[in-house]
Amino acid sequence: MITKSEFQARRKSLLSQCDASSIIIVPAASLQTRSNDTEYPFRQDSDFWYLTGFNEPDALLILSNQLELNETEASATLMFVLPKDPHAEVWHGRRLGVEAAPKALGIDQAHSIDTLDELLPELINGHEHLYYTLDKYPHVDSAVQKALARCKNAPKQSMVAPRSIIDVAPMLHDMRRIKSESELELMRKAAQISADAHKRAMSVTRPDMYEYQLEAELHHEFLMQGARSPAYGTIVGSGENACILHYTQNESQIQDGDLILIDAGAEFQSYAGDITRTFPANGQFTPPQRSLYQLVLDAQLAALAVLKPGATIGEAMQAAVKIIVTGLVDLKILNGKVNELIEQEAWRPYFMHGLGHYLGLDVHDVGRYKHKNMDIPLEPGVVITVEPGLYISADSDAPKQFRGIGIRIEDDVIITENGIEIMTNGVPKTIDEIEALVGSALDDKSAQLQKMQVRGPKDRI
Numbered sequence: 001m002i003t004k005s006e007f008q009a010r011r012k013s014l015l016s017q018c019d020a021s022s023i024i025i026v027p028a029a030s031l032q033t034r035s036n037d038t039e040y041p042f043r044q045d046s047d048f049w050y051l052t053g054f055n056e057p058d059a060l061l062i063l064s065n066q067l068e069l070n071e072t073e074a075s076a077t078l079m080f081v082l083p084k085d086p087h088a089e090v091w092h093g094r095r096l097g098v099e100a101a102p103k104a105l106g107i108d109q110a111h112s113i114d115t116l117d118e119l120l121p122e123l124i125n126g127h128e129h130l131y132y133t134l135d136k137y138p139h140v141d142s143a144v145q146k147a148l149a150r151c152k153n154a155p156k157q158s159m160v161a162p163r164s165i166i167d168v169a170p171m172l173h174d175m176r177r178i179k180s181e182s183e184l185e186l187m188r189k190a191a192q193i194s195a196d197a198h199k200r201a202m203s204v205t206r207p208d209m210y211e212y213q214l215e216a217e218l219h220h221e222f223l224m225q226g227a228r229s230p231a232y233g234t235i236v237g238s239g240e241n242a243c244i245l246h247y248t249q250n251e252s253q254i255q256d257g258d259l260i261l262i263d264a265g266a267e268f269q270s271y272a273g274d275i276t277r278t279f280p281a282n283g284q285f286t287p288p289q290r291s292l293y294q295l296v297l298d299a300q301l302a303a304l305a306v307l308k309p310g311a312t313i314g315e316a317m318q319a320a321v322k323i324i325v326t327g328l329v330d331l332k333i334l335n336g337k338v339n340e341l342i343e344q345e346a347w348r349p350y351f352m353h354g355l356g357h358y359l360g361l362d363v364h365d366v367g368r369y370k371h372k373n374m375d376i377p378l379e380p381g382v383v384i385t386v387e388p389g390l391y392i393s394a395d396s397d398a399p400k401q402f403r404g405i406g407i408r409i410e411d412d413v414i415i416t417e418n419g420i421e422i423m424t425n426g427v428p429k430t431i432d433e434i435e436a437l438v439g440s441a442l443d444d445k446s447a448q449l450q451k452m453q454v455r456g457p458k459d460r461i
Helices: 004-016 044-052 086-092 100-104 113-126 140-150 169-177 182-205 213-223 240-245 287-306 311-332 338-343 431-437 440-454
Strands: 022-027 034-035 062-064 078-083 109-112 127-130 164-166 237-239 259-264 266-268 275-282 383-388 389-392 405-408 410-417 420-422
Touching: 004 022, 004 044, 004 062, 004 169, 004 389, 022 044, 022 140, 022 311, 044 062, 044 169, 062 113, 062 164, 078 100, 078 113, 078 240, 100 109, 100 420, 113 140, 182 213, 182 266, 182 275, 182 410, 182 431, 213 237, 213 259, 237 240, 237 389, 240 259, 240 275, 240 405, 275 287, 275 405, 275 431, 287 311, 287 389, 287 405, 311 338, 420 431
Parallel strands: 022 127, 078 109, 127 164
Antiparallel strands: 022 062, 062 078, 237 259, 259 275, 383 410, 389 405, 410 420
């Protein structure tokens, strides 16, 4: 759990990076219409959540290093929130409200969001710099623009508008890139739930199931352990569907002999898990599947061996690519000299995505990967995924026995002071471990049924 004091410290840290006489505006998300008068389940804006831990829509956070609203320092934290409304709360759930917000959230003042247009010009007035992210929420952009216009057009220059508008996202996203220990604990839990779900899905898999039935097994495990939703659209791709990177239809029937690629992660208290495993529907890899799978696994292990503080994702990618290209030449999927094929990026038709990405409040989390066109070194507290893959489309020029095979192996990794912590090692990924797990729950059920069937009439109660 992330404490109120940690949210306060994050706000203070962000404000300390701003110039003197600055005001910061960070909006919450709004409810999104699904159809007619129904909405999607609410999901808070990740930046707003990072600074507040407040999970209601249509709120606004304001930080200032010029306003003096408390006795200890010349800075202020204000929020605009939805007011208490008994009628609305009967229909849509309880609200924290204006009166309770300061103590509950550790802020100086709270106001009703209904007063935003009235109060925002007064709050902005006199600040030299406005830190804000334009073009994210149009209704908030409109309120900010109106407030700026009122300051600029005030009679006799009785109000002063900021002379600069600065994008707050780069500073905020650099902060989010390094996870605190409390964040890492939540991410370990998200990873553990995700791992349990993958093991559950693998253990109940059999040919003739539908992809959506495995999706249901995954989501059931998420919910039973307190993860109320997936962190992203769950991918269950069997056969050639595994060659579609973001396949989410999950509607095909699984055939005997198919490989199944599952890319799924739980969201636990707003933090994402993200795991991919690939396994045979019938519990046995064919020789071509086995060859490609081991190649991807070897590439992932080579990448993981590179990772540590000071290393870069690019360096880990190079290690994975060398293994991939060498293996593709050995399997006669690529022809030529390994170094030349690497230089030509001849592997791109079969491994077309990057090695991984940051992970956190967003599954593709924020933070810079490069600075001045150079890879940014990894630091303790950074969390990334490591997910090499091979996708041999049905219409490729590869030898026939490899066509239609898609494989990806993905784990969630914390960069530590001394190396790495793989949070998702609980899900089998060696060939022997996978073959032992796939369908094992069905075997146990079958054995139970057989015991029941051999009982005679005298054995029954």
